[in-house]
Amino acid sequence: MAEKPAGRVERRPLTRELIVRTSIALIERDGAKALSMRKIAAELGVGVMSLYNHVPNKDALLAAVAESVLAELDVPDADPDRDWKLNARAMAAAFQATARRHPRSMYLALTSRAGQLSGWRTAERALALFDAAGFDGATSVRALRALMSYVIGAQVLEGGALRMSERLPGEPAEPQINIDLAEIPRVVELADELVRLDPEADFECGLEMLLSALDRLPRATP
Template sequence: MPRPAPERVTRVVLTRELIVHTAVELVERRGPAALSMRAVGEELGVSAMAMYRHVASKDELVAGIAEYVMTTLDVPEPDVPEADWKDGARSLMRAFRAIAQEYPRSLALALESRTGIPVALRAIERALSLCARAGLDGPTSVHVMRSLMAYTLGSQLREAGMGRLLSRQAADPAETVRSLEPARFPHVVALPDELVDHGSDADFEFGLELFLSSVEPMRAP
């Protein structure tokens, strides 16, 4: 669930929580490249120097963003040993997708940064434990865990990017697809409504089952 913004007053009272929350909003609106102490200070109407009492550096700010985002991850608790490992994997990937939907750019920043590793360890441990239950060896488990995160985050970034692209189209996107030359794009023209439906959970669930079925042959006998 998204966190409520810390209460703001006419005269800004700086706290670490307020600075980190503002940084998350900035990253989600303008992207990770826009993040700097100065940019966050401008958002709050204060100087960058005023924030150093609460956040010592940009690296510490990124660590705060990682903590802010990853602590919202509802990591499913380990279930009974006899349970199907795929059920646990589905629960974990859906939980990871939930924060990817809420904080796609901040989550990408957290995963790219070394500072995000400690707060992500619960999710990593859970993923590796599921891989162990599936009978995967150590190196394969690490590959599967990374692929799990990449698929979940990548699918959300694709949906968000496609949504922004379609929202900028003046005409109905489906009608634009229908107007294409059938001789050149016969399959595209045949599926206009399906192609512009970019936000369906059905796409994610379909890919999730493909992902899990591809892991199945890797299991030890």
């Protein structure tokens, strides 16, 4: 068998799927604003023009990225014979898992026009879930918004936003914080809880609170 020349790198066939996967990786590494066709081509070791044989332009590529990311949301089909809260938990868990894998790409998919169609498809399946549970149209929309607000907010918090310091204000390790602890007695009392990080437990507890509240809303018998 003939040997390959030393130092030669075998190149993968260029496909639309490979371009999309590479784009997602670059978005996660450098951010969506830094993405360019030239950078994708350099990452793949191909000419820029060769990309256009698979994607017509950058907008189409971003739409494909959004579609690929949102396709990972394994939203369960509505089942009127199953407790709707189980379906809602599965939907929230799917979103959380995808957002953890691709946080920047998920943000792009949810906030840009590129992901609009894929986003509507996901919303359709979620609304069908609430409809099967007996919620009316307006309540289904509000339930969807509440659930999405919760899981997005939980992901933002898990990413570090609003994270409490690991030490109390006024402790020697943080002399730059000048505060009278008498002004924050509850913070002092619950300091151990405030600085203890348990994203999974926090997510499950908050989700249960939300779903329990939604479950008490009026709805038709499924």
